[in-house]
Amino acid sequence: MRRYLAARLFQAVGVVVFVTTFSFVLIHLAPGDPVAGALRGPNVSETVREQWRATYGLDRPLPEQYARWLLSTARGELGYSFSLHRPVRDVFLDALPNTLLLSGTALLLSFGLGMAVGVLQAERPRGARDRWMGRTLLVFFSVPDFWFALVILILFAYRLPWFPAGGLKDSFGYDYLPPLAKVRDRLWHLALPVFTLTVLTAANAARQQRAALIAVLPSDWMRTALAKGLSWRAAVRKHAFRNALLPTITLLGISVPQFAAGSIFVEKVFTWPGVGLLTVNAIGARDYPLVTSGVLVASIIVVCAALVADIAVAIADPRIRLS
Amino acid sequence: MAAHAGPLAATDARSVRRRLAGDTRVRIAIVVLTLLALSAAFASQISPYDPKEHLGITTLNGKPPSLAHPFGTDPFSRDVFSRLIHGTRVSLVIAFGAVALATTLGTVLGAIAGYVGGVVDSVIMRVVDAALAIPPLLLLIVVIALWGSIGIVPLALLIGNVQWFGTSRLVRAETVALRDTDFVVAARALGVPGPVILWRHVLPNAVGPAIVGAALAVGNIILLEAGLSYLGIGVPQPTPSWGNIIQDGSERVSDLWWLTLFPGLAILVTVFACNALGDALREALDPRQLQASPLEDTLHHSA
Amino acid sequence: MTAPLLELDNLHTSFYTDAGVARSVDGVSFSIGHGETLGVVGESGCGKSVTALSILRLVRPPGRIEAGSAIRFEGKDLLTLGEKEMQGVRGNRIAMVFQEPMTALNPVFTVGDQIAEVARIHAGMSKREAAAKAVEMLRLVGIPAPEQRADEYPHQLSGGMRQRVVIAMALVMNPALVIADEPTTALDVTIQAQILELLADLTKRLGTSILLITHDLGVVAENCSRVIVMYAGEVVEEASTVDLFASAHHPYTEGLLGAMPRVGGSAERLATIPGTVPPPTAWPSGCRFRERCQYAWERCESEHPPLYQIGGGHTSRCHLAAEPERRAHPHLPIASQKGVSAA
Numbered sequence: 001m002r003r004y005l006a007a008r009l010f011q012a013v014g015v016v017v018f019v020t021t022f023s024f025v026l027i028h029l030a031p032g033d034p035v036a037g038a039l040r041g042p043n044v045s046e047t048v049r050e051q052w053r054a055t056y057g058l059d060r061p062l063p064e065q066y067a068r069w070l071l072s073t074a075r076g077e078l079g080y081s082f083s084l085h086r087p088v089r090d091v092f093l094d095a096l097p098n099t100l101l102l103s104g105t106a107l108l109l110s111f112g113l114g115m116a117v118g119v120l121q122a123e124r125p126r127g128a129r130d131r132w133m134g135r136t137l138l139v140f141f142s143v144p145d146f147w148f149a150l151v152i153l154i155l156f157a158y159r160l161p162w163f164p165a166g167g168l169k170d171s172f173g174y175d176y177l178p179p180l181a182k183v184r185d186r187l188w189h190l191a192l193p194v195f196t197l198t199v200l201t202a203a204n205a206a207r208q209q210r211a212a213l214i215a216v217l218p219s220d221w222m223r224t225a226l227a228k229g230l231s232w233r234a235a236v237r238k239h240a241f242r243n244a245l246l247p248t249i250t251l252l253g254i255s256v257p258q259f260a261a262g263s264i265f266v267e268k269v270f271t272w273p274g275v276g277l278l279t280v281n282a283i284g285a286r287d288y289p290l291v292t293s294g295v296l297v298a299s300i301i302v303v304c305a306a307l308v309a310d311i312a313v314a315i316a317d318p319r320i321r322l323s
Numbered sequence: 324m325a326a327h328a329g330p331l332a333a334t335d336a337r338s339v340r341r342r343l344a345g346d347t348r349v350r351i352a353i354v355v356l357t358l359l360a361l362s363a364a365f366a367s368q369i370s371p372y373d374p375k376e377h378l379g380i381t382t383l384n385g386k387p388p389s390l391a392h393p394f395g396t397d398p399f400s401r402d403v404f405s406r407l408i409h410g411t412r413v414s415l416v417i418a419f420g421a422v423a424l425a426t427t428l429g430t431v432l433g434a435i436a437g438y439v440g441g442v443v444d445s446v447i448m449r450v451v452d453a454a455l456a457i458p459p460l461l462l463l464i465v466v467i468a469l470w471g472s473i474g475i476v477p478l479a480l481l482i483g484n485v486q487w488f489g490t491s492r493l494v495r496a497e498t499v500a501l502r503d504t505d506f507v508v509a510a511r512a513l514g515v516p517g518p519v520i521l522w523r524h525v526l527p528n529a530v531g532p533a534i535v536g537a538a539l540a541v542g543n544i545i546l547l548e549a550g551l552s553y554l555g556i557g558v559p560q561p562t563p564s565w566g567n568i569i570q571d572g573s574e575r576v577s578d579l580w581w582l583t584l585f586p587g588l589a590i591l592v593t594v595f596a597c598n599a600l601g602d603a604l605r606e607a608l609d610p611r612q613l614q615a616s617p618l619e620d621t622l623h624h625s626a
Numbered sequence: 627m628t629a630p631l632l633e634l635d636n637l638h639t640s641f642y643t644d645a646g647v648a649r650s651v652d653g654v655s656f657s658i659g660h661g662e663t664l665g666v667v668g669e670s671g672c673g674k675s676v677t678a679l680s681i682l683r684l685v686r687p688p689g690r691i692e693a694g695s696a697i698r699f700e701g702k703d704l705l706t707l708g709e710k711e712m713q714g715v716r717g718n719r720i721a722m723v724f725q726e727p728m729t730a731l732n733p734v735f736t737v738g739d740q741i742a743e744v745a746r747i748h749a750g751m752s753k754r755e756a757a758a759k760a761v762e763m764l765r766l767v768g769i770p771a772p773e774q775r776a777d778e779y780p781h782q783l784s785g786g787m788r789q790r791v792v793i794a795m796a797l798v799m800n801p802a803l804v805i806a807d808e809p810t811t812a813l814d815v816t817i818q819a820q821i822l823e824l825l826a827d828l829t830k831r832l833g834t835s836i837l838l839i840t841h842d843l844g845v846v847a848e849n850c851s852r853v854i855v856m857y858a859g860e861v862v863e864e865a866s867t868v869d870l871f872a873s874a875h876h877p878y879t880e881g882l883l884g885a886m887p888r889v890g891g892s893a894e895r896l897a898t899i900p901g902t903v904p905p906p907t908a909w910p911s912g913c914r915f916r917e918r919c920q921y922a923w924e925r926c927e928s929e930h931p932p933l934y935q936i937g938g939g940h941t942s943r944c945h946l947a948a949e950p951e952r953r954a955h956p957h958l959p960i961a962s963q964k965g966v967s968a969a
Contacts (some may be wrong), residue, residue: 011452018453026465138602142594144546146553147569147587150576158577218686220729226684227724228795229717229747231709242734257458264460265550279461280554283468291468295461303456318779319733338644 001321004314012307019299023292024069028062078296079289083282088293091278096297098168099274103263105190106197111252113198114205118248121206122213123236134210140203145262149196149269156192163192166271193270200262208251212244219243246317253309256302264298275301342607348599355596363412370405375561377401388581395581397571406563407586413564414593417479418544424483425544426537429490434529436491437498438521448495451488459485460550467556475558482547486540493532501525531608538601542594549590565590630657631835632681632699632720632803638692639673639680641906648906650676650689652859658803663826663836665850665867667843667882671903673859674839675725678805681837682716700802718748721796723825725808727788731780737791738764738776744798763794767824786817793825797832804829805837810845822849843882847871852939855879858903858914861933865940875942877919901961913945920956921946 060068072078078088117137121130140148157165164170170177170185177185216222217240225235264276271277279294314320343349362369372378383400386392394403436447462485467473473481501507501524510520545565551557552566553573560567565586572582639651651673658664666674679685681697683704697704704715716722724730731740741763742756751759757776764772767790780788789809796804806825810818826849829836838850846853846867853870855863855878863876874880881899901918904910913931916922925945934947946953 014449015453015456018450019457022453022457023465026469029469138595138598139591142542142546142591142598144549144553144566144587144590144594146550147583147590150569150573150583151587154577154580154583220724220726221732223679223684224722224724224730224792224795225732225743227682227716227722228744229713229715230743231713239732239735243732246734254455257456260458261460261550265553268554279464283464283554283556286468288469292465295457295465298461299457302458306456317734318736319781322779322782341644 001314001323004320004323005311008307008310008314012303015303016300019303020070020073020296021066023296024066027288027292028065073296078293081282081287081290083285083287083290088289091290092275092293092297095273095275095278098272099263099267099276102190102193102197102267102272102274103259105194106201106263107259109194110198110201111205114202114207115209115248117202117206118209118213119237119241121210122217122240122244123233125210125214125217130210133206137203137206140199141207143200145200146265146269148200149193149266152192152196153269164189166269168273193266193272196270197263197266200266201259204255204258205248205252208255209244209248212247212251213240215247216240216243246313249309249313249316253306256305256309260298260302339607343603346603346607348603352596352600352603355592356600359411359415359593362408363415366409366412370402370408372402372405374401374406374409374563385575385579394585395579397568397582398575398579399571401561401563403568403582403585406568407565407589410563410565410568410586411589413475413558413562414545414548414590417475417482417548417558417564418541420476420479421483421486421544422537422541424480425486425540426490426533427487428483429487429536430494430526430529430533432487433491433494434498434521434525437495438502438517438525440499440502444495447491451491454485454488459547463547463551464554464556467551473559475562478548478551478557482544486544486547490533490536490540493536494529497529497532498525501528535601535605535608538597538604542597542601545590545594545597549586628660629701631660631662632697632837633657634677634681635696635698637677637680637695637697639676639685639695640690640692642688642690643907645905646907649859649909650906651680652909654856654859654861656854656861656864658835658837660802661830661833661835662852663829663838663850665846665853666837666839666856667841667846667853668856669841669882669899669903671906672856673906674841674856675807677856678722678807678837678839681805682720682722683712684716684722714748717744717796717801718799719801720803720805721799721801723789723792723796723804723806723809726812727785727792728780728812730792731788733780736777736779737783737788741776741791741795741798744795748799759798760794763798764791766797766828767791767794769794785813786821789813789817789821790824793821793828797828797834800832801834803835803837805839807839808841809838811840811842818845843871855882858909859906860914860943861941862915862943863941864933865936866938869938869940875936875940875947876915876944877921877946878915879942881918900959913943915944917960920959921952922959923952925949 076089078092080086081088081091084091117133121133124130153165156163167189168186169182169189174182174185213236217236219240221243222235222239225239226232230238260276263274264280266272267274267276268280275294275297279291279298282288282290282294378396378400380400383392383396385398385400386396388395392402392404394407397403397406432447436444459482463481466481507520507524510524515523548557548564549566549569552564553570555567555570557566558564568586569583572579576583633655634657635655637651637654638649641648641650654673654677656664666677668674676685676689680691680695681699681704683691685691691705695705699715700719704712707715731737738757738760741760742751742753745751745756745759746753749756749759761772761776764775769775769787769790775783775787780791783791793809804825809825810821813821822845825836828834836849838845840846850867852866853864854861855870855876857876857878863870863874863879865874870879871883874883878899885898899918904914904917910917911930912928913919913922913926916926919926923945929945931943931945933941933943936942936947
């Protein structure tokens, strides 16, 4: 178990190093440099730009720049956002809790929902219930994330103004609300983005769960369970479920990148001030440090999520836990 | 259970074809994809207007659906129906171009990794692991944000380049399984060169997973392109794509709902068809799925 | 004469596959008395396992037990029971011991949990009572330090240990019948004997009947009082073990006996039966064994042999019972002629 975890951790670190290196290479391959971007305009003389380049070490050889960049990135110094006039790190530290709140809630709800649906389907594969649930899931699996979010927004924020059209909390009166009403206001703002992201993610989770369950249903130990006198349903819900949990968790870990894409769009459509919205807005502002750091942060979150999934599997699977 | 292992294990081409022919999803997919291909091919004949023409910048901007403009007009007074039809062409060209590239790359690299093994395998698969950790959307956002907006062909190439990872894994797994089978070992013993063995013996057997991967990738790529275009960094204006039509309406989504609704439905139907086809193919190639049924169905008397 | 414990009457189990209807069990009838150990032998693919699964109604789609079959057990036809009632029989009155102890146990539950589950379902025991019962059962099947073993997972036990666990699981409710489907095939030879001895010993003590399915006539000789020989979905011979070994009638049984290594036997090559069991989707007409039979003549092709009474409860599905003089003229079976011409 310890060896397995150590290997897995090592691999995750490797991926993060790869991603950071890749970002660095991309940034430096790109036409133009940050100084030219930040100090645009004819009034800035070339000498001033040179000074800036020297200040930020952009005149040093590439390997040195890479080493410095790696060091500063490791220290969490991600550069300066000139569209927001703040250090990128501070911007992300503000946005990260919002993303974790939205994504975390949606992840938990969608896994619960998705697994339940997957079990209901797998109890009678190719039966009537499996078919209609499967088709419904396929619709949600095929729907463009941003479009579904837009439709929900149009329906439940504009046409039926039941929910706010975006944001984290009431932009005017929030600070004057009593504590309980504050909670209510936050939940009210959370509702639509969470619902959207949950539905989109649950479709994937249910498909994974169904596939994992169906793969284990023909196992010999399922026959043993039935021979003991368990009902088919009990055998599926107890024996198959516990076995299918392991591949499901692994697969969910792998599908985190898809989830990340979904959450970017949901944040964008519902103007939820998280990492995704920041990054997307930074594209428009041509704020390169912010864009690349956003991708870096998102990739690290994704790697961590996959790592957590693998650790969860290692704990849940006695064959790994006790090895 | 040797008694029924034989007939059930049959995955020969004939029974796969039979299973596919009887599948509603396959029929739906064929109808949808045929219609799409036709509208892409005859886009200019079908569309009532030029998709890039401003029909009346003050008089015809942002008009709701009517007889003259069944899907309405956009804020720049262009006909949405015509843009949608022409957008089909763009979306399909990108999707199939990217998928061809992704499938080729994935199959070749997966087969090499699986067949050669050793260091080559490790390097390729570690790169794939790392790449799979980066959401392709984010990767494309960075590249496009840094390089500025790009044309359709570079976009297709770029998307193809970030979509081959999954396929390479599937093909590698299949190749590893085949590498030590008798016929490959025999071919090697006879001195058949590696590339020939790969091409003649290994790849034909890895075609199944590659096709399933391709069908699912087409859906993914259409979603990816639409997402990028919606963010304004995909297909550059004024060329229409399903995603950038939605973007045209995104400033006033509720007022200009037709700009969101129709292209979105087009994406949904297309991706649904591709995914349904992919699911059907996967099930047809893996009949093990059919064996998992509850006990109540096994008695003739007790219904 | 008291009613037998279990009576199969004209059991038909078919699999509706892409390749056609596989009549894996095609009109099988036999019975087991109280406390009796009945052996069922035959090559793989002859319908033994499907028969066993049919008794517990564990045949999965596309398999079906056909109308007209009856499985009478303790005065009820199991095929008329509802699924709920059938669940009350499985693991409780009829238990099963499977071939592969490696895969028959669920890898993510402790063996104690898996044994306790039976007691929880059928005896309604509390978690704690069932856990104690599991330890007791582990002790009964001779597993050392059962308290510790109960908390271990299947992968931590050896193959023989696992099979003991499976047996413990089968005996929790003290069932009237244990169906053992090749219980020792997957084990080392030395372990095989131990497991069979354990099974025989325990069931003798508890008065349990056993349906012992095997392809190994040696196992039958040591454990069973009576034997059923199955071929191509049918019973082809039934006799007491003593009779069968002394005077096997059906050529297939002769072949099986010839293929059995014997202690003190001559060193001559083991006789094997030429050819293989035909696919269950296309049983041959007439006698299903005729292509592999060294006595087959025209009648075997045109007429499906009934079960002939040989006397003293000995039956055989072979026309030699009607024309015994034919036994004097063996010839090369069609199957081996095919083999020769192909070579």
